[in-house]
Amino acid sequence: MDKTWNNRAWFMVLPAFLVVAFSAIIPLMTVVNYSVQDTFGNNEFFWAGTEWFTDVLDSDRFWGALKRNLLFSFLILVIEIPLGVFIALHMPRKGIGVPICLVTMAMPLLIPWNVVGTIFQLMLRSDIGLVGYTLAKMGISFNYAGSPIDAWITVVGMDVWHWTSLVVLLAYAGLVSIPDAYYQAAKIDGASRFSVFRYIQLPKMKRVLMIAFLLRFMDSFMIYTEPFVATGGGPGTSTTFLSIDLVKMAIGQFDLGPAAAMSIIYFLIILLLSWVFYTVMTNTDAQS
């Protein structure tokens, strides 16, 4: 659609702009402010330059958390995106099956994140948990509080349960928007099930999948509450992601300086990566 050039449109954007700016820019400046100062408490600050940044970037603690974050996001994307598409392809297209699927699948998305953590505790604890107890009875030892592997299985499984539906619903929306004529034409052209997927469904889903990818990356990279509740970042630091570490540092130990520096680095990483995806996304839009 050809849009007309009109700078007065700014007046419509302004209110939203101001409110968001109020909650975004001022805090961000505070963070920046902290990141370059040091304090001995009782509000005496002095200039610390890039000290905190260098500190953070030298600390194994930071790099460890970052590695864990990247690994986590990677696992989430390679599991949830294909799984989501796969499920969407098999969902019913009409009948009462549709609302049932949509509603049940959307349920996890509406559960407060700490409750998600709680639910999985209730599922996995070997004394009272449905799964944990069953496993224990079968003689399989599963202890997310003790073994790092089990802890990872827990946080990843939890996220898959919590968020795959988002991908499913996005992909599904993409699929139902394909006109029947395309499937009919494909049949007439004698296309195989695979080429229907490859040449019709995938191209039509491209844009929504990009959105899914972007959202899932951002949120998985920002994950805090669920692991905090379920594993508390343990055992040890095995599931301590940047957010968790950050909150520990800032609110727990009140090390404002390093926390702030870390925040900024953290935020920049997300921005950078998201920006890359965003441009890819808009470019594919431009082509079509």
Add this chain to the structure above:
Amino acid sequence: MARINLDHIRHAYGIRPTSPNDYALREVHHEWADGGAYALLGPSGCGKTTLLNIISGIVRPSEGHILFDGKDVTHLPTEERNIAQVFQFPVVYDTMTVYDNLAFPLRNRNVPEDLVATRVKHILEMLELTDRADKKARGLTADQKQKISLGRGLVRSDVNAILFDEPLTVIDPHLKWVLRSQLKQLHRHSKFTMVYVTHDQTEALTFADKVVVMYDGQIVQIGTPAELFEKPKHTFVGYFIGSPGMNVFPVEIAGKKARIGNVSVDIGFAPKISKGQKTELGIRPEFMDITRKGMPMTIRKVEDIGRQKIVRGELAGQAVSIVMKEGSDIPADPHVSFRDEGINIYADSWRVGQED
């Protein structure tokens, strides 16, 4: 290439039909010759697209059977009927090049690449797309995309039939001329059985050697363009084909004479009319002349549409249209005369001919 038999086909969407009005397609029972070019012509909602989709297998008829060369294919899915279909709005595979789009139906059937190449090249030339062969289909304009859909329909050499569902909707008038005549030529060379659905009489008449006129879920007449024009079986055909449509006057038949208002016309034969039937005389604007003798008429207005004139006026107290050649002039006090070959008599809207 195949002969198509439509054996007592009826179709209703959704629930069990109770009255005839529940049927989108009332009762169709016909045989369409191998290698014929048929057009399904009718207003929207007349069931023509339903019939087409039944032939292609997209829709399964509620009742009746469909046979290709005597083989019952009613329950075969589309892909096993070996037909090609072109839809009203362009269907292209965006991510493929134009060439691959056209090659797709062949490659799916494991046609050897060299043969694919020759077929596709031929089609590309016919559709004047050669220079775009390597472009992604996504970037193209609507009518170029539609050409590709057409091409994918025409590229296969082994199909039982090619079905067109209002394929020229998105095409500009000047390009329509080219594509239409190319389709007709292609039909003559290939001898495919072709079925062409449209609401546009010009497209139907010019494309087909047999036109199937449909109305309200029924086939009203099947005939050559000439027949439909000169001897419409039903007043609807008379009205729907030709622009302006046929003039229809209520008449009283007395032997070889038909009485319009207070003048009577010699119709050259005595039609058999049974008691109480509504009798009408139909004559096309092209078969009327404005002269100094004949029935007096009043002229409302004269539309000069370039290569001919359309005279609108009143005859025996009802609206009438008359077509005159370019440059012909209209006398001061106009009278109308009918040409015998153009006169048709209708009883309850169905034609009663000399023949029967």
Add this chain to the structure above:
Amino acid sequence: MSTAPSQAPSGSIAHVDKEKRWPSRVITTLYVLFMVIPIYWLIVMSLKDNNEIMNSFSVVPQAPTLRNYIYILTDYSWYVGYINSSIYVVMNMVISLLLALPAAYAFSRYRFLGDKHVFFWFLTNRMAPGAVFALPFFQLYSAFGLIDTHIAVALAHCLFNIPLAIWILEGFMSGVPKEIDETAYIDGYSFPAFFVKIFIPMIASGIGVAAFFCFMFSWVELLIARTLTVSFAKPIAAAMTRTVSATGMDWGVLAAAGALTLVPGAVVIWFVRNHIAKGFALGRV
């Protein structure tokens, strides 16, 4: 725009693969079960008393009891949490939509100085980790004396909800042909009149979806909500952390509290179930 009504029944393709459909049924069912079982277990737990939870294991409650629920719904310090959450969630929904609507319209209809950048900037706020902002927020809002008020949380959540609402609404609005706007102007409608009388009704479903998302993200967010509240406006999610009492975990109450947090979501979702798929695609399909 001008897609003629196809006389072929929609989904008519399906009739061919009837026989091939059962695997899909199985797969979908399995996934739905995967979704439902944990929730089911949560509810089962909430219907047991602690004694049963700890000492006997059963897939259905042996002695179903509502005591956990009664306990929560009679203890002010518990149920006030739900009220608080509801208050700031609704506040946030209203603010976000009121501000997002005009902005989204601007983005969907006009080009203007820096539009692309602003749009992206909005999205970046959707990417801001709560953890990064938690502390600064605390100080910002204490500076304004807003700590432990509902409006504080509502405003803070605008940070990610306004961008999201704009994103969704822009998608829906772009689906409305701009000829409609023009026709309205030609008819003589002023912009506000057109926007309220004609445009809003046309994107009603989009607004519903946007509202749903604002609800969702505001309702589920814990970190910021907890940081900005002390007691008066404390959200239910935070209240739940109290179940770690001296006597160890009170699992039954915890489960019941969790189960209760599902209710509002379930209600909202049922209302928008028909738009939800499109909504999740942010109207962009």
Add this chain to the structure above:
Amino acid sequence: MLEFINVSKVVSGQTHIHPTNLVLERGTLNVLLGPTLSGKTSLLRLMAGLDKPTSGSVRFNGENVTGLPVQRRNVAMVYQQFINYPSMTVYENIASPLRVAGESADVIDREVKKVADLMRLSPLLDRLPLSLSGGQQQRTALARAIVKKASLVLLDEPLANLDYKLREEMREELPKIFAASGSIFVYATTEPSEALLLGGNTATLHQGRVSQFGKTVSVYRNPRDLITARTFSDPPINTHTAVKEGKNFVLLEKEAGGKGKATKITLPVPAHLATVADGPVTLGVQPHHLSLEEPYAKAPSLKVKTQVSEIAGSESFVHVLFGDKRWVILEHGVRNIDPDLDIDVYLDTRHLMAFGSDGMTLAGTAG
């Protein structure tokens, strides 16, 4: 009276409308004829005031309205897509311009009923637009445009998405409705036949330029240049290059670069082209001025090869090859001629057109 004075429109470097001068008198029906993307819609939008011209000025009844916002102009517009307010009933849709204008309830009711009657919508007044057929939806849009009694009514291919026969009927109704009001009507279309059926005046468009403006029939009969002739002919006009040598046009069946035999053909120059200077010209002849029988004694003829013949009921289109040129012959009645025959085609040279190397029509009028 609507005046365009050097109006042009450039959008991000692309010229949509080249500087254009146009005067539309009140109470007239004006057709904008041209292929898609020839600038019809851009022109309409400039007239409506939806777009601001890049240069030049628009005057309405003498006053300059160039910058005037569309709300403050007295115009109505109907689009090719069926544009109605989906959340309002047909009645409310038609009423909306009057409501905005603040008419009293009973006036509105009277007007709406009247127009609804005219457009045969009376039984549908309390339905919602999207529950109607395409034809009914478009009639609603038209009704809304008419009820407003705007002094300028713009129609952008209003019938393009309707069934052939429906189009024909509405095409017949519209001029009557137009005639009734004293407004200026502007009607954009891609189909020459539609322009002719509507009558009035026609402006032919080509790549953002108005190539000619005048009485529809006279533009059709006396196109100013080859472009206009091409735009305004359906079936497309047949053309061939030739050289005028005194009393004759000399054609080579083989055009420069073309295929075909190099046989020379001479045509006697008809009276109305006598004044054309010697030298190269492009000859043009409308399909209905070619025929298989002599139109009059000693009409000149050409050898052509038949390709396909299309029968359209009252007329037949015979496609032939002249040299390597696709020509179309329009015959009255049913003429079905076998392909690949060599036949003679007679020209009615009284209607022959000649165009100069610059594409402009040469000399007198092709009657």
